[in-house]
Amino acid sequence: xxNSTPYIGRFAPSPSGPLHFGSLIAALGSFLRARSLGGQWLxxxxxxxxxxxxxxxxxxxxxxxxxxxxxxDSTVFYQSQRLDVYQQQINQLLATDNAxxxxxxxxxxxxxxxxxxxxxGSRIQPHTTGAIRIRxxxxxxxxxxxxxxxxxxxxxxxxxxxxxxxSDGLYAYQLAVVLDDIHQQITEVVRGSxxxxxxxxxxxxxxxxxxxxxxxxxxxxxxxxxxxxxxxxNHAAAIDIIKPQASINAALAFxxxxxxxxxxxxxxxxxxxxxxxxxxxxPQQSEILLVT
Numbered sequence: 001x002x003n004s005t006p007y008i009g010r011f012a013p014s015p016s017g018p019l020h021f022g023s024l025i026a027a028l029g030s031f032l033r034a035r036s037l038g039g040q041w042l043x044x045x046x047x048x049x050x051x052x053x054x055x056x057x058x059x060x061x062x063x064x065x066x067x068x069x070x071x072x073d074s075t076v077f078y079q080s081q082r083l084d085v086y087q088q089q090i091n092q093l094l095a096t097d098n099a100x101x102x103x104x105x106x107x108x109x110x111x112x113x114x115x116x117x118x119x120x121g122s123r124i125q126p127h128t129t130g131a132i133r134i135r136x137x138x139x140x141x142x143x144x145x146x147x148x149x150x151x152x153x154x155x156x157x158x159x160x161x162x163x164x165x166x167s168d169g170l171y172a173y174q175l176a177v178v179l180d181d182i183h184q185q186i187t188e189v190v191r192g193s194x195x196x197x198x199x200x201x202x203x204x205x206x207x208x209x210x211x212x213x214x215x216x217x218x219x220x221x222x223x224x225x226x227x228x229x230x231x232x233x234n235h236a237a238a239i240d241i242i243k244p245q246a247s248i249n250a251a252l253a254f255x256x257x258x259x260x261x262x263x264x265x266x267x268x269x270x271x272x273x274x275x276x277x278x279x280x281x282x283p284q285q286s287e288i289l290l291v292t
Contacts, residue, residue: 007039008187011065011072012177014046015057019064020236021247021290022192022222028251029219029282030190031070031270036277042184043072047080048171067241068248069266077184079176086171089179089209090132090164098135098208099164101127115156132165134175138204145196146188146217148284153200162201174198178205181214188215193286217279221287222254245269254288256281 011027013019019027034041043065045058062076093099102120109116120127121135141158145151164175181189181202189199196218206213224236239247245262248269252259260272 005187007034007037008042008185009034009039009190010042010044010181010184010186011070012044012046012180012191013061014049014052015054015061016049016052017054017057018060018238021239021251022236024068024239024247024251025219025222025254026190026192027065027070028068028248028273029255032255032257032274032277033188033190033217033279035270035274039187040073041070042074042077042186044077044180044184045079046173046176047078048083048173048176050170064239064241067266068239068244069270077180079180082176082180082183083171085179085183086165086176089175093134093164094132098137099132100135100161101130102133102161102163103127103130103167116160118161121161131163131167133161134164134205134208136161136201136204136208138207140200140203140207143199143203143216146215147279147282148193148218148286151196151199151218153197157197158200158204164205174201174205178202178209182206182209182211186214188217190217190219192221193218194221196286218286219255220283220285223287223289248273256283 009030011030013023013027031041043062045061047053047058058078065072090099100121102116104116104120116133120130121133136159139155139159141155142150142152162172162174164172166172199216199218203213244266248266249259249262252273257273257278258276260269260276262269
């Protein structure tokens with residue numbers, strides 16, 4: 001990231017339920033990073049997977065952020081308002097032979113060894129329906145993380161032609177997140193370590209679209225047990241929005257940061273946390289088990 005470029009970060013939750021402690025880690029970590037560098041902090045609601053979304057979760061997420069003193073810059077960004085943009089980009093990729101239709105089933109891909117081998121992309125008579133895959137011309141297998149250093153992923157995974165539009169017509173995360181980071185001019189992505197591998201695919205897509213990728217910073221995941229992160233899918237408890245002070249200090253401790261005064265307004269707590277924020281104190285491991 002060029003020093004003269006204004007810092008723009010973001011928090012991008014999906015409305016599949018209320019924010020839990022793991023969500024708080026990602027939100028607070030990205031907020032502190034942006035504010036400590038004098039940058040902007042944006043909120044993006046990633047609402048392009050209706051089967052997983054819960055009615056009212058959008059507003060609940062925003063109310064929770066406000067209760068925790070994390071106020072965003074600019075207007076809230078909703079992916080569901082960008083579907084035309086996603087489709088226009090897909091049309092262009094198809095027209096330039098940078099994407100193609102695929103009808104392979106999960107069972108067929110499993111028979112390939114678990115990794116898609118690109119067979120639909122080499123058909124003499126291309127499919128005209130099905131999922132749409134990118135021609136992964138770059139296959140990025142390594143990147144620099146601002147916290148963890150050099151990250152490498154499996155080369156076969158990195159080279160795979162991945163899906164950008166599902167066979168059910170829904171747009172894939174990989175496409176939407178890259179187009180939105182470009183549109184919002186995000187300079188650094190701060191998020192959980194569960195997205196380390198997808199980062200390589202996103203960098204490959206940035207390169208295919210001829211845009212520079214942002215910097216990357218992956219925080220440790222809060223886990224109830226090894227390999228099982230807190231998530232909405234496994235019914236992680238929602239964080240307290242009535243008395244958020246204790247949760248703020250718990251999240252700061254998780255991120256290796258000094259505690260702040262809980263006898264004050266949350267806004268002042270976060271001001272103190274921003275002043276004290278030190279990236280070098282954030283744990284570098286990918287997950288941390290919570291003590292129960």
